[in-house]
């Protein structure tokens with residue numbers, strides 16, 4: 001092949017690849033400290049909660065050692081199984097579900113590569129930007145494993161009535177939304193506003209949830225636990241969530 005023709009071919013191939021490349025994340029900036037691994041992020045959050053006598057988010061149960069919680073005072077009872085490990089374990093919930101931003105990556109699409117078993121594993125394996133988004137400490141809260149499973153990818157919302165299915169724990173869910181207890185609604189709203197601000201173009205906060213999240217943030221101002229966690233994350237990751245630190249009106 002002639003040199004110029006080869007060059008043209010390369011140019012064409014690059015041009016074609018550029019066209020297919022998703023542009024939504026090109027402007028996303030990460031600090032040097034930003035983790036690239038979700039499990040390390042979870043461990044860091046777990047370390048933060050060790051020995052602080054803080055509360056897990058969905059039921060307000062006291063966290064005993066970063067990995068477990070004490071169900072005696074918060075009234076949580078498992079719905080699905082008392083022998084299920086997840087009912088006793090604390091996990092680190094993506095407040096904005098990973099699928100909420102993951103679906104925008106080409107690697108998330110079915111059959112992206114033959115070695116991929118799911119969109120999530122594939123995107124974690126092949127997309128460095130996604131990995132960082134998934135490991136963003138600002139998006140993690142400690143919650144009871146069972147409720148993490150139940151919440152799954154449901155968006156936050158309000159459910160009429162008070163149908164409690166986990167003992168006295170004020171956590172409700174339907175086929176379309178989950179409703180957290182009032183004391184953590186502001187925390188969740190401020191995380192949604194952070195994620196929308198940090199990763200624009202994905203509609204994380206949009207017309208259908210903006211007003212409710214603004215109301216949640218107003219009615220549940222920043223508390224000591226939320227502030228201390230924010231200080232820890234800001235020091236580690238290198239920047240603040242302005243909706244927590246500056247009390248910025250979302």
Ligand SMILES: [Ca+2]
Nearest residue numbers: 183184187220
């Ligand atoms: Ca709160």
